[in-house]
Amino acid sequence: MTESKSMILGCAGKSLTREEISFYRGECPWGFILFARNVSEPEQIRDLVASMRDCIGRPDAPVFIDQEGGRVQRLRPPLAPDYPAGAALGALWRDDHDAGERAAWLLGRLHAFDLSRYDLSSDCLPVLDVPIEGASDVIGGRAYGKEPESVSRLGRAAASGLMAGGVLPVMKHIPGHGRAFADTHFELPTVDASLDTLRRHDFEPFRRLADLPAAMTAHVIFSAVDPKNPATTSGRVIEEVIRREIGFDGLLISDDTSMKALSGDFPTKAASILAAGCDLVLHCNGVFEEMAGIASRTKGLEGKALKRAERAMAVIGKRDEAKETDIREEFATYFEAVV
Structure with missing residues (x-):
């Protein structure tokens, strides 16, 4: 088996092309990610996931998806119910802390049921960004709240629910996206807040969930x-911030390199991301030429990065004994529309 390279890649459509199969087989990404363009019906999703893993000879290769609820949810009815956004959980939490945290855990557990049904291993959740007034709406209602306390507690509950269902949570966007006044899909924002302010507000949820x-x-x-x-x-x-101050020693994945916030060509982006200390380079849009550029400067996963990846993989598949019908019925006592 070829050594896995330090990258997570998407694909263009609902099945792999011969060109993609050959490319993945030769480059051997560590994992894959699916978007809405890649999903249509249950067997198609399972077949796509299986073919991705078959390409690289790793039946346990992780496959990621963004399944938050609200506007960022790749699996939609009938594949999965429409779920409430983070802000709705935050509103519930403000009225009743225990109810909010229980609902967040239940939703995480429901996401795990949904993803496991399609052989998906990881959910890019919880969102731990703490928005400020006037910030870009790229986070907006995806956030649990506008204060570190609710974001930390609901984020912890959501991550625990995912892990109870054997799904790997990926907290985002470390060390904090809530103060950005531009959408990073299109441009690069600069945050000028003092380090003390960032520590108290933006970094705090990540520190608590490090x-x-x-x-x-x-x-x-x-x-x-x-x-x-x-x-x-x-x-x-x-x-200095993510590893030392926040204290996070887990698997560090870049945000999507196909977003416009990062400058330079794709080989340069990949090299810069790895040189800075990220463990994995993420590329999502499935554009073949861009993936080839990423792969050209991506090395084999080794050393500390490999150990972090192995620790993250250990979460996958370790499920509790919860029954899906029971979890759905309880969640419906908080949010009736998504039974």
């Missing part, structure tokens, strides 16, 4: 730490 197994970076410049480079490609942010 024991989680995986995290995704923010394509955001924090001028108090590194005025030139976004967190994703900043050795200073990754080493």
Whole structure:
């Protein structure tokens, strides 16, 4: 078996082309990610996931998806119910802390049922960003709240629910996207807040959940730490803030390299991300030429990065004895529309 390379890749459609199969077989990405363009019906999803794993000869290769609820939810009815966004859980929490946290756990557990049904291994959740007034709506209602306490507690509950169902949670966007005044899909935002402010507000949920197994970076410049480079490609942010101050020693995945916030060609992006200290380069849009550029500068997964990946993988598949009907019925006592 070829050594896995430090990248997670998407694909263009609902089944793999011969070109993609040959490429994945030769380059051997560590994992894959699905988007709405890649899903249509249950057997198609399972077949696509199986073919991805077959390409690289790893039946346990992780396959990721963004399944938050609200507007960021790749599996839609009839594949999975429409679920409430993080802000709805936050509203419930403000009225009743215990109810909010229980609902967040139940929703995480339901996501795990849904993803496991299609042989998906990881959910890019919880969102631990803490938005401020006037910030870009790219986070908006995806956030659990506008204060670190609710975000931390609901994020913890959601991650616990996912792991109870044997699904790997990936917290995002470390060390915080809530203060960004631009959408990183299109441009690179700069945050000029002081380090003290960032510590109290933006970094705090990630610090509290630093024991989680995986995290995704923010394509955001924090001028108090590194005025030139976004967190994703900043050795200073990754080493001084994410690893040391926040204390996160789990698997660190870049946000999507096909977003416009990162400058340079794709080989340069991949090299910069790995040199800064990320463990894995993520590329989502399935554009073949871009993936080839990423692969050209991506190395084999080894050393600390490999150990972190192995620890993250250990979460996958370890399920509790919960019954799906019971979990759905209880969740319906909080959010009736998604039974």
